[in-house]
Amino acid sequence: MSLNKVILIGNVGKDPDVRYFDSGAAIASFPLATSERGYTLANGTVIPERTEWHNIVVRRDLVSFVEKWVKKGSGLYVEGKIRTRNYDDQNGIKRYVTEIHADRIEFYNNGSRPADSSTTQASTNTGNNMTQPVQPNTGYQQGGTTLQSPTAPFSESNEADDLPF
């Protein structure tokens, strides 16, 4: 009986870092900022704006989407789960990093049109013989039965799960 669900809307702090492995697996990562606006209490205390930075990690078929479309400054909707991994730093001390493993990423309109969870899947599932827009109509999500093709066996994606980042 368990659920681990994260929903974020925020802005990308810098261009994604994308890495490919010999196994064929790939991983992308980038920082995403969410902000709480500041306010003033009744007693005059000023609570300043506060920005939270999230480490977004992307695997499998989401990687190519991120590599192609996500840039510094992009406004994104991200769904995923929390994962904390640990590693030993240069002093042999165990350190922890918490990341958001994304299952779904959508562009969250920078001023223009609305986005919706439904549209996303639809317009995503294209990208073939269609002329690509300068910005994607929508987003992307993990999943899909056909990922298990011989050229991208599922086990690889999961081996990547054990990589130290």
Next chain:
Amino acid sequence: MSLNKVILIGNVGKDPDVRYFDSGAAIASFPLATSERGYTLANGTVIPERTEWHNIVVRRDLVSFVEKWVKKGSGLYVEGKIRTRNYDDQNGIKRYVTEIHADRIEFYNNGSRPADSSTTQASTNTGNNMTQPVQPNTGYQQGGTTLQSPTAPFSESNEADDLPF
């Protein structure tokens, strides 16, 4: 083992309808629109934009917040649950209406400042000796106006925010 959770971001279709009852109870309701943007398929088929209208229902202490701040056109973040009620129409036929009973409402910036789930509760808890902004800094959720009582001033809660634990 049950969960019934709805998260919406959209725009208010018309000014809320607010009703008060002899019992002291109050209820507010208004339509909220969420939109999926349209797109064009690879084969040229045009899928038009689609707007979904949700009946938002508000009770208890959220009512006064809605009455005061929510207007036609307001951009809102709404959390709640789905409820379908039925009634007999003029022909004695049972009819069903599905509504979203809101547990939490926040203003979702119309172009200006960001909002965050945390800020909301804070700046909501106003209504005392504080000069009211023209638009609320934030939103509201079920429960909690009385946090800003003299015995538990809000600033204290926030001082705790800086404690190393």
Next chain:
Amino acid sequence: MSLNKVILIGNVGKDPDVRYFDSGAAIASFPLATSERGYTLANGTVIPERTEWHNIVVRRDLVSFVEKWVKKGSGLYVEGKIRTRNYDDQNGIKRYVTEIHADRIEFYNNGSRPADSSTTQASTNTGNNMTQPVQPNTGYQQGGTTLQSPTAPFSESNEADDLPF
């Protein structure tokens, strides 16, 4: 700027109804119950348990998963969006039905093992040369680039969107 997101955990009220169309499109639907438990107020008033029924609608690649695994009584985690459609009843009166269009379905352990959003996608993305378990390890979700195969063109899935159920 829009979001329409529903998260439900509940039990299936009866075996899914599955329909196939000449276009190749398919649709499955079933009722899902979520329950609020009853309680007694301080003044002695008894608030009884309340069950909410949701109309779950499933399309595309989720259909075969549902047809194969989902049964009356199944405990499910469902993510999706709200959609209200209308039709004219036998008296020519416009009637409305609100449905949850599922983007993701997972089995939510009936007493046994925990489920998690991540696991789900993983164990789902198999189903090839693997011997099938009596009950799936997990669930399923919409998406996947390769859905747009010639035998299941995307436009068909969307034509189904206009069907009266």
Next chain:
Amino acid sequence: MSLNKVILIGNVGKDPDVRYFDSGAAIASFPLATSERGYTLANGTVIPERTEWHNIVVRRDLVSFVEKWVKKGSGLYVEGKIRTRNYDDQNGIKRYVTEIHADRIEFYNNGSRPADSSTTQASTNTGNNMTQPVQPNTGYQQGGTTLQSPTAPFSESNEADDLPF
């Protein structure tokens, strides 16, 4: 334009740590485990069960609820937001800790009755002249103990539930 939302269902790893400050502020914290079940890939690779530990932090009026009811082993539903804070360790090196600041906590039935987001608020708002159950009927959320004031008894809010609007 920002959202930072976490939804967890899991089990408490040890009894909460509760601290009170001179200011009157209080804070509670405890670890919560979510688990992904293991599975076997088509190629025979065994992916073991994986447990994720979350640091839950609770403030304000949620603290007393946690102190009273939450124990090691408790099955909880937790809603909140992600926050990462940093501090300098004994070697003067900056370290980071990511925590989930809870806005809402509910008991998630250990085998028995269902829970629902609505019920929660209701049965929570007790703590007056009512005999307390051994385990709370439900959960709690930020804000709102004072709803059960004489001028706004909870039963009234619920009578409104039956009004045709």
Next chain:
DNA sequence: TTTT
């Protein structure tokens, strides 16, 4: 450190 929890649960199944």
Next chain:
DNA sequence: TTTT
């Protein structure tokens, strides 16, 4: 390091 992003956005407003």
